[in-house]
Amino acid sequence: MLSLGGLSAALVLAWRFDLGAAQTAATALSALAPAYLAWAAFHADRVEAEPADADKVLEQLAVAIRAQWDNEAEVRRVNDPYPLPVAWAAGDGDLAEDWSLLTGLARSWPGGPPGDPALWPTDAAGLAGQDAEIGLVFSERVPTRRLVILGEPGAGKSVLMIRLLQDLIERRANGEPVPVLFSLASWDPHQPLKSWMADQLRRTHPGLATAAPLAVNLADTTEAGSSDLALHLLNAGRVLPMFDGFDELPPSQHATALDMLNRALPARQPLVLTSRTAPYRTALTRPGTNVRLNGSAVIQLLPLKAEQAANYLRRDAGGPHAPAARRWNRVITHLGTSSPVGQALATPLGLFLVRTIYNPRPDSPPGPLPASHPDELCDTANYPDRTAISIHLFHAFIPAAYAPQQPYPPRWSADHARRAFVCLARFLQDRRAGNPDLAWWELRIATPQLVPYLVAACVIRVHGRDNAWVRARNRR
Structure with missing residues (x-):
């Protein structure tokens, strides 16, 4: 039942966020093998159940x-x-x-x-x-x-x-x-x-x-x-x-x-x-x-030391002598100061966000990155305080994390991911009082009430068409 629920949830998400037919099929087919394995394990357990060994x-x-x-x-x-x-x-x-x-x-x-x-x-x-x-x-x-x-x-x-x-x-x-x-x-x-x-x-x-x-x-x-x-x-x-x-x-x-x-x-x-x-x-x-x-x-x-943060950014860009590491020279002069970018990059979370956004990864094609250059973080006209920089980093993180030019490209586009996260965030804020925990079987609650009925109608319609095809073939 859990596997069937996972398959249904995959179909709901595919419909809700306009995934293509190929992506939907891949998602659904990937659930069939676990469904069979789950059934086989359940069947074996019913046939020959053994008392559990707590130590084991x-x-x-x-x-x-x-x-x-x-x-x-x-x-x-x-x-x-x-x-x-x-x-x-x-x-x-x-x-x-x-x-x-x-x-x-x-x-x-x-x-x-x-x-x-x-x-x-x-x-x-x-x-x-x-x-x-x-x-x-x-x-x-x-x-x-x-x-x-x-x-x-x-x-x-x-x-x-x-x-x-x-x-x-x-x-x-x-x-x-x-x-x-x-x-x-x-x-x-x-x-x-x-x-x-x-x-x-x-x-x-x-x-x-x-x-x-x-x-x-x-x-x-x-x-x-x-x-x-x-x-x-x-x-x-x-x-x-x-x-x-x-x-x-x-x-x-x-x-x-x-x-x-x-x-x-x-x-x-x-x-x-x-x-x-x-x-x-x-x-x-x-x-x-x-x-x-x-x-x-x-x-x-304790807060990160400026030297530690600088070494980390340069190393993530390929090492202190790599050409990409020079992109950080201006930002590094602000580390450890009270400037907006200095405050925003004083925590591991801030460093994680900026390295994901601004450090090009292997296999990235030439051309503009999700964010053009880390120097823009030093622009106090656009980013007058730490909050402004933090908002910018969170907005830029999804396009960087879901960039298609990766060794293992994500299944969803950045736009689909953003819409999904916004939908789930609103649900968690409005219906879960900000609680960040959400189990996959609760997705039906997070989607509009009409969606499950549409999914069920589609399944019934496809099933009915298959039965009609079988009956027509048997009459031949």
């Missing part, structure tokens, strides 16, 4: 998580040409637990602390680091292994979270908890946290909806009945939750969310949480609020 499932989940985020890092070009430098320092004292409290809490746990106390720094300042050190900081320097990552918009919080997840996967031994990233934007803090987390696991990894083995079911039985594998792994502490986007929750829900996190995940449960700094500070200091994330250390991301 945990290792399979680790493999799936590794593949998922390796692919995501490739799509985001995290390592192309190299990961953007990201450095951090210990968070402000009013945002974190007292260091002596953290070390004392970790030492007091039954069975001892999760790490080696000899590796702990003497104070929170020892949490400072950069780049690949994030895995070591979390695993060895944070006594409780509960960490809050704070930063400004576009500072690289989500990408740093991906790098931490990949590091934890590499460090992980068989049987140890699997790091899983959860986007908090889709959570209603009045919903039990673990129920929501289990729903997210089932959505991304449908095999975890399988009933847990009887041996572990007894401990996980709920009012709704026996536990499935998703809930079992959560209750058994075999998932290390990494929560991204605390600030994307409604501000009125922040204190409730922290309280629910503390209730569902006690201080002995390792976790990671990201947020913009200001909303997190407001949540902790709001009058009448006395809640914070128990047992957590805090780090804050």
Whole structure:
């Protein structure tokens, strides 16, 4: 049914955004093989079902998580040409637990602390680091292994979270908890946290909806009945939750969310949480609020240094001595200043956008680029402030990302992509209160109500024509 739903969604999108017949056919045909495989797997499961092995499932989940985020890092070009430098320092004292409290809490746990106390720094300042050190900081320097990552918009919080997840996967031994990233934007803090987390696991990894083995079911039985594998792994502490986007929750829900996190995940449960700094500070200091994330250390991301940004732009253009690198000379003089372009390129997000837009890629034909030259960013008449430059970069990004001159040309044109994104953005803003999460099976809600009926009518009409053709042929 999910495969049929995916085929229907493909047809809906093709109609809605005026894709050609060849593109529509390619999209539909590409769904047939997965549909058959899904049916075959379902049939085999019905014929010979075996009880799930929780330990084996945990290792399979680790493999799936590794593949998922390796692919995501490739799509985001995290390592192309190299990961953007990201450095951090210990968070402000009013945002974190007292260091002596953290070390004392970790030492007091039954069975001892999760790490080696000899590796702990003497104070929170020892949490400072950069780049690949994030895995070591979390695993060895944070006594409780509960960490809050704070930063400004576009500072690289989500990408740093991906790098931490990949590091934890590499460090992980068989049987140890699997790091899983959860986007908090889709959570209603009045919903039990673990129920929501289990729903997210089932959505991304449908095999975890399988009933847990009887041996572990007894401990996980709920009012709704026996536990499935998703809930079992959560209750058994075999998932290390990494929560991204605390600030994307409604501000009125922040204190409730922290309280629910503390209730569902006690201080002995390792976790990671990201947020913009200001909303997190407001949540902790709001009058009448006395809640914070128990047992957590805090780090804050630091702004990019001008030299780091300049080196990155030149390297992405082919190296400091490449002709294309000279395109950046004027922009580089503004890095680290308070000029509009200097402010806009002070974050990893800003650098990612400009390199995608202005650095020509291999196989690009001679001629005008989606944006002519990065020098235009220095024109304060057209771009008088940081906001104006940011708006320009977001507008120019889609034509650059969907340019047809690529080793693997995108299926959609830039115009089709823009219209699709605008449609989905309006739906998410109007019907989802800005929540960025959208499952493919919700596309029917995001399209005009008439579209599904038109798709169904087309399918029925084609089916009827095929039947008429068969009947006519049989009469011959």
